[in-house]
Amino acid sequence: MRSIWNGAISFGLVSIPIKLVNATESHAVSFRQIHTEDGGRIRYRKVCELEDREVTQAEIGKAYEDADGSMIPITDEDLSHLPIPTARTIEIVAFVPEERIDPLQMGAAYYLAASGAPAAKPYTLLREALKRSNRVAIAKFALRGRERLGMLRVVGDAIAMHGLLWPDEVRAPEGVAPDAGVTVRDQELDLADALMDTLGEIDLEDLHDEYREALEEVIAAKSAGETPPETREEAAPGKVLDLMAALEGSVRAARESRGGEEAGPAEEAEVRSLRKSGAPSRQAPKETGGKKSTSAGAKKTAAKKAAPKKSTSAAATGGAGAGTGRSGRKAAAKDTAKKTAGRGTATKSAPAKSTATRSAATKSTATKSPAAGSAADKSTAKKSPSRKRSA
Structure with a gap:
């Protein structure tokens, strides 16, 4: 894998030379813009609006747009004097439990690869220390012209780093939740629990991008001069008028879809119907209760x-x-x-x-x-x- 950044991890007085490698990749299908009449590519040209001419990359610099729309030029020399100690260093500032990190802060993921033989020993030391402590390292680093926050953790035998948003970059969820006054009954929670138990767990390796696969089939068919395959249209979800009925239907559908699988804990989830207000709760009789009722019936028959x-x-x-x-x-x-x-x-x-x-x-x-x-x-x-x- 090609590195996108070279530097070192600063671990107290220990310095670990590393290379930054992307830990993820995108498999999304990308498109180009074309002219629909003749199929010609539509390209973006960088044009100076004052001179009305296209300019080269060497003529392009940076500027900050002020509130009134005026441009304030910023040169590379101006940026070089900024007090950024993390220009080429991932500086570890703290070790905290992993649950302290809000998943909302997590961004791009990278692998930190040891750069050269001298980095092997300190790299292994940091990895094993993170393992034994069950904590993650919080670090600062600079990438693409700005300082960033990161979290280092162990993945297999490697150290991975997740880019983190700064705490003030995460918005508070104000106005997102529904208005107060909504109550959820125990029967509805019981059905929701039964639905979760029925769906059970899944191996994440089995998940895949069905949209991308269907899109690739369309592209392959058109490339071969064939008619693209028709895709199945999913029915639009209707309005949920009765939450209990919707939950019960979901539990039934989930169990039917798993009918060919072996019965597990999820299959034994109990679904209790909604009882009328004021009526006592009735639970399904147990197996022993059924035997007792049968014996009672036999006694009545014998008496007759x-x-x-x-x-x-x-x-x-x-x-x-x-x-x-x-x-x-x-x-x-x-x-x-x-x-x-x-x-x-x-x-x-x-x-x-x-x-x-x-x-x-x-x-x-x-x-x-x-x-x-x-x-x-x-x-x-x-x-x-x-x-x-x-x-």
């Missing part, structure tokens, strides 16, 4: 299935109505005895005891809920007419 059995017993022991007295109980016992005949003496006593227990339960149930017993009797009567006749 067990109900006809009780009503059947009630119909068998109670006859047409609950509470018929001793005659009803005797008839039920007699009916049960007929059914269990031939099973043995031990078998007869067990059903009789069970029937008596059922009769007591039926009596208790009938006392608590007569309406339920009547409905059960009707249901049982339809299902088993023989039992009704027997009763």
Whole structure:
């Protein structure tokens, strides 16, 4: 890489000969101005407005334009007497934590290359000192006729310098932020967090200038005498009338676009819908909650299935109505005895005891809920007419 400036880094009493090299480059496609009728180049000519003639570079000097429009000539000799100690030196003035530097101040970036073998040892010393201290160096230097501010930091095995604006060159953000009185709800912040989690991180190496690539395709096609390819027009964004709906739509679109990727932390972001004012917050049930609700439903179903059995017993022991007295109980016992005949003496006593227990339960149930017993009797009567006749 070609150096654009030669000098030295002043590090206390240590002097490090270095070369300044551009750390960045522009890949933008540039155009020339032409005459549209015949394609001729349009060039700028430096003309003296007093003599109305073109002048050469040797005839051009510097001047400062005063407020009234008059020109004050400034010669190179005038500039040579200025008290600039940093004319050929990058003078380090302080070491500060990197977070102290406002990114708004950062400008062009350069690499500082060691100039010659004698610079290798002090260059390495400064680099390792910056690494171990986790700080950056603030320096002054002169470039292209004026003194500038810079920040030195370690990039890999090299020392880089970022040109900085002077603090008074950074404007205060007055009148930029919206007027006070705008409030953001927690639900909107939750959706914004979910959107950020869904988008996740990206490798900056994957980013590229799509506009430049499309422009190069157009130039290549026209150079070959072909029709330029048509580019896809993106839909203009509409007005955001509902911020919550826009955030929810953005989260859905981001998740759909990443549907082919493996699920990660961003996929598990919870999106909670906006609840009405005054309504309690409802959260999505957890997996264990779903199991509990299923068990509860199963218990209810089992209870419904067990109900006809009780009503059947009630119909068998109670006859047409609950509470018929001793005659009803005797008839039920007699009916049960007929059914269990031939099973043995031990078998007869067990059903009789069970029937008596059922009769007591039926009596208790009938006392608590007569309406339920009547409905059960009707249901049982339809299902088993023989039992009704027997009763």
